[in-house]
Amino acid sequence: MKKNKKVSAFRNTITEYTRNHFKEYILVMLIFLIGLFISVMFINNCSVEKETTITTYISDFIEKFKSLEKIDKASLVVDSMKSNIILAIIVWLAGTTIIGMPVVLGIILLRGFCLGYTVSAITLTLGMGKGIIFCLLTLLLQNIFFIPALLTMGVSSITLYKEIINNRRKENIKIEIIRHTIISLIMLGVLIIASFIENEISIYLLQIGMRYINF
Numbered sequence: 001m002k003k004n005k006k007v008s009a010f011r012n013t014i015t016e017y018t019r020n021h022f023k024e025y026i027l028v029m030l031i032f033l034i035g036l037f038i039s040v041m042f043i044n045n046c047s048v049e050k051e052t053t054i055t056t057y058i059s060d061f062i063e064k065f066k067s068l069e070k071i072d073k074a075s076l077v078v079d080s081m082k083s084n085i086i087l088a089i090i091v092w093l094a095g096t097t098i099i100g101m102p103v104v105l106g107i108i109l110l111r112g113f114c115l116g117y118t119v120s121a122i123t124l125t126l127g128m129g130k131g132i133i134f135c136l137l138t139l140l141l142q143n144i145f146f147i148p149a150l151l152t153m154g155v156s157s158i159t160l161y162k163e164i165i166n167n168r169r170k171e172n173i174k175i176e177i178i179r180h181t182i183i184s185l186i187m188l189g190v191l192i193i194a195s196f197i198e199n200e201i202s203i204y205l206l207q208i209g210m211r212y213i214n215f
Contacts, residue, residue, distance in 0.1 A: 021155050021158075021159060024154075024155040024158045024159060025151065025155055027158065028105075028108055028151045028154040028155055028158070029151060031105055031108050031109050031112070031154075032108050032109070032111065032112035032147070032150075032151065033112060034109060034112065035108070035109040035110060035111065035112020035113035035114075035115075035116060036112045036113070036115060036116035037116070038112075038113055038116070039112070039113040039114070039115075039116030039117040039120060040116050040120050042113075042117065042120075043117065043120035043121060043124060044120075051124065054121045054124060054125065055121075055124060055125040057121075058121055058122060058124075058125040058126075059125060062215050065206070065210075066210060071203060073199050073200055073203060076198075076199040076203075077195055077196060077199045077200065080195035080198055080199055081192055081195045083195075084146075084188070084191035084192060084194065084195055085188065085191075085192075087107070087150075087191070088153065088184055088187065088188040088191055090103070090107065091104055091107060091150075091153045091154070091157060091184065092153070092157075092180070092181065092184040094107075094157065095153070095156060095157025095158075095160055095161070095180055095184075096160065096177060096180065098161060098164055098165070100157075101157065101158070101161050104153075104154055104157045104158075105154070107150075107154075108150060108151070108154050111147075111150060115139070115143065115147075118135075118139065119131075119135050119139065122134050122135055123135070126215060130213065130215060133209065133213060134206075134209070134215060137202065137205045137206045137209045138202050138203075138205075138206050139202070141197045141198075141201055141202055141205075142194040142195075142197040142198035142202060143194075145190050145191070145193050145194040145197065146190075146191060146194040148190070149187040149188075149190040149191050149194070150187075150191075152183065152187050153183065153184055153187045156179070156180045156183040156184065156187075157180065159176065159179075159180070160176050160177060160179075160180045163176040164176075
């Protein structure tokens with residue numbers, strides 16, 4: 001009973017936070033989508049030589065993955081966790097300063113570009129049908145956690161930025177910095193979950209998929 005109340009309270013807190021910062025979420029989502037759009041346009045307008053380079057790289061990666069008898073998932077998880085921890089620290093640190101806001105927005109734009117570039121490159125190499133299946137197996141699950149966590153850290157950074165600009169009271173700014181830190185730590189936990197999913201579940205799903213689909 002107590003557990004249900006805690007889950008309900010946590011859910012209500014997330015809902016209220018999202019509602020109170022709806023405009024900020026729209027902004028960071030728009031920036032992320034712009035990154036996606038730019039990457040798609042980049043792939044669609046690249047030269048034949050560049051397309052060949054992309055498709056060769058993706059094909060070589062798939063062939064190497066097929067030839068691996070055993071994958072060191074533990075090492076991959078650690079590397080992914082390190083990358084996500086560094087990402088969270090940079091976003092948190094940049095979010096605590098006025099001049100760091102372009103860095104936060106730039107990271108969100110870049111992550112959108114990277115995701116769009118990866119999906120576009122895979123579909124270019126494997127074709128639309130197999131490419132979508134490959135992306136679903138390898139990218140979907142972890143990004144269900146990764147993207148909201150990244151966007152929430154971006155929203156928290158924007159909220160702190162507005163507080164610093166509009167409210168000169170040091171006490172209020174300190175409170176907002178503490179809130180930003182707590183949110184960043186929670187989202188770091190979500191990013192770590194995404195790392196486990198990426199290198200445990202997604203790899204396992206890809207291995208199963210390769211048994212039945214000729215990528």
